[in-house]
């Protein structure tokens with residue numbers, strides 16, 4: 001019995017291992033068991049969402065072009081979807097993990113994501129995308145390393161450190177959800193977590209005793225890459241490390257013009273890499289700070305995350321006041337102009353006019369156009385400034401307002417209602433009436449509506465999107481499936497004349513862009529990735545209340561090269577729920593108890609499937 005099964009296993013290996021050896025893109029496997037655990041990051045016990053018992057979840061650490069397989073088991077008491085924020089999911093919105101593309105994973109079920117991280121190198125993060133769950137955790141870093149043949153524009157750092165920062169409530173996501181459903185505002189967060197931990201006790205009055213804080217240990221005289229993601233609910237955070245420069249090097253897969261900062265704003269959903277040189281004398285430990293931005297600091301003091309940077313030869317504890325935040329809490333121009341204050345590459349000044357109140361206006365990061373590395377599409381070309389725009393959308397948000405008696409948020413007057421059947425699935429099974437391809441190109445003037453209204457994107461079109469923020473707080477907007485070029489940003493209302501200020505040369509390509517209140521941000525995106533792609537605010541409360549839509553991009557001549565077939569394991573729901581086979585959850589074991597042989601078999605099977613698909 002054992003022998004025969006071993007024999008068949010051997011045959012299996014021969015059949016599948018050989019092609020595997022030829023297939024050049026290796027596969028990385030992860031098991032994610034998503035469950036509640038009790039933690040007290042701010043000194044108050046609460047249920048947080050953990051992955052494999054860890055909060056935050058493990059870092060996904062892969063190399064460009066790897067196939068990634070993540071078997072997610074949902075041990076929560078509600079639906080779950082994992083979203084890989086900034087991972088482009090080329091040709092496969094099926095794996096994007098948002099309600100418009102994928103049916104949710106029911107409680108107690110598991111579902112396996114399979115995707116390739118194609119032509120991307122950089123720092124991203126993942127999180128549970130449904131129902132405010134990110135406010136309870138379930139997030140972690142997602143990094144894609146370069147292959148040795150593709151150099152990146154700095155020496156390999158001595159160490160690579162991932163950091164998640166985010167505002168945090170001691171209420172869990174169901175309580176926050178209920179507040180929003182009841183028409184309330186979430187109010188001020190209770191603190192800021194750094195890698196899931198509360199603040200170091202830098203001040204006895206503000207921080208209670210006994211809180212576990214994050215310590216990052218470093219060797220003196222080295223350079224580290226620190227990748228920081230704001231995974232919070234809705235607060236922009238200012239990040240700084242006492243006595244140290246942060247050399248900005250990368251953002252969401254684009255290598256930037258390298259500049260030193262003493263502090264930097266990271267908006268919700270954004271990720272940056274810094275190079276940190278440990279060049280201080282270690283007379284003490286140093287504070288790592290993430291503090292709320294654009295707020296009244298005297299009221300928001302407790303919304304400050306504090307960790308410790310500890311040199312191995314440290315001579316004492318950090319003490320005294322925290323390093324200063326930027327002294328401009330009510331001058332929002334500072335964050336916008338941060339990059340212009342000192343040196344920057346000559347290229348920008350030659351291209352277009354960037355002057356605003358005598359200060360150069362633009363986001364602070366520029367693309368290092370001479371650096372190698374993965375390029376956003378159009379492949380091999382980053383001369384986006386000379387591509388003709390084929391479609392233009394002006395999207396405007398507003399503060400929450402009542403629609404049919406419910407407090408909702410809108411984009412251009414549309415408050416998005418998620419379809420019961422995911423959009424792409426509805427296409428595939430030719431279901432009518434699930435959604436409308438009628439998202440307005442300009443904000444609607446009439447009363448706001450609740451709709452499943454989607455942007456009709458033209459395959460291979462070049463779209464200009466103007467994000468106009470009429471709310472009173474900073475929003476960051478995210479588009480799945482692409483890296484878009486951030487070409488302009490200014491206060492006031494965008495007009496056609498605003499195009500004269502666009503950066504047509506070295507705008508950064510990224511997945512998330514901030515829009516300041518009373519200001520606009522313009523992005524350009526090449527619609528070369530077939531699928532249905534989520535466009536949303538990253539601010540969780542406004543997202544939950546309807547501030548999102550999708551960009552629907554289909555190839556009029558469908559084939560399996562421009563879009564991968566629907567995965568075999570696709571879940572069915574809504575109008576297609578009859579097609580869903582029940583999952584035998586009675587025999588479902590924890591991942592830990594699986595035999596290694598079984599895992600190996602799954603490994604081979606899935607790899608083989610991937611090989612066949614390519």
Ligand SMILES: *[C@@H]1O[C@H](CO)[C@@H](O)[C@H](O)[C@H]1NC(C)=O
Nearest residue numbers: 036046047171172173174175
């Ligand atoms: C979340 O909090 C609510 C009320 O505060 C509580 O009833 C509920 O059990 C909590 N949920 C979880 C998963 O802990």
Ligand SMILES: *[C@@H]1O[C@H](CO)[C@@H](O)[C@H](O)[C@H]1NC(C)=O
Nearest residue numbers: 071110111112569591594602
């Ligand atoms: C669920 O996990 C098991 C391994 O624990 C795996 O064999 C199975 O394929 C997974 N199911 C899905 C739908 O991904």
Ligand SMILES: *[C@@H]1O[C@H](CO)[C@@H](O)[C@H](O)[C@H]1NC(C)=O
Nearest residue numbers: 153256257258368370371372
């Ligand atoms: C841009 O990248 C090139 C090539 O790697 C590198 O030599 C240069 O120092 C970088 N420039 C800046 C300003 O970061």
Ligand SMILES: *[C@@H]1O[C@H](CO)[C@@H](O)[C@H](O)[C@H]1NC(C)=O
Nearest residue numbers: 059061062143159160161162
């Ligand atoms: C990722 O893995 C590589 C080895 O493949 C390792 O050198 C690096 O430190 C890891 N990075 C993180 C952040 O874990």
Ligand SMILES: *[C@@H]1O[C@H](CO)[C@@H](O)[C@H](O)[C@H]1NC(C)=O
Nearest residue numbers: 244245247258259260277279
């Ligand atoms: C940034 O600061 C470090 C010291 O912390 C210094 O060694 C480096 O030369 C600076 N780099 C740039 C581009 O200014």
Ligand SMILES: *[C@@H]1O[C@H](CO)[C@@H](O)[C@H](O)[C@H]1NC(C)=O
Nearest residue numbers: 243279280281282283284315
């Ligand atoms: C270390 O640096 C601090 C701050 O710059 C300075 O006050 C202190 O005297 C230095 N200590 C030594 C031993 O050099």
Ligand SMILES: *[C@@H]1O[C@H](CO)[C@@H](O)[C@H](O)[C@H]1NC(C)=O
Nearest residue numbers: 295296297298299300329330
């Ligand atoms: C900030 O809040 C404090 C305390 O509530 C208040 O006294 C102060 O006037 C506020 N500052 C501004 C600029 O609104």
Ligand SMILES: *[C@@H]1O[C@H](CO)[C@@H](O)[C@H](O)[C@H]1NC(C)=O
Nearest residue numbers: 384385386387388389390462
């Ligand atoms: C862009 O449009 C202009 C005017 O409509 C046209 O002359 C030009 O050839 C177009 N450029 C490209 C790259 O298609």
Ligand SMILES: *[C@@H]1O[C@H](CO)[C@@H](O)[C@H](O)[C@H]1NC(C)=O
Nearest residue numbers: 436437438456457458459461
């Ligand atoms: C969507 O756009 C395509 C052109 O890209 C057009 O052919 C189609 O009719 C549009 N669909 C709707 C519903 O407007």
Ligand SMILES: *[C@@H]1O[C@H](CO)[C@@H](O)[C@H](O)[C@H]1NC(C)=O
Nearest residue numbers: 469470471472473517518519
């Ligand atoms: C929102 O729009 C109204 C009307 O155009 C304008 O008066 C107001 O200043 C705007 N507020 C913001 C924050 O943009």
Ligand SMILES: *[C@@H]1O[C@H](CO)[C@@H](O)[C@H](O)[C@H]1NC(C)=O
Nearest residue numbers: 557558559560561564565566
């Ligand atoms: C794509 O592949 C699937 C199965 O892998 C096949 O059923 C389908 O016909 C193919 N579609 C096209 C347009 O080639």
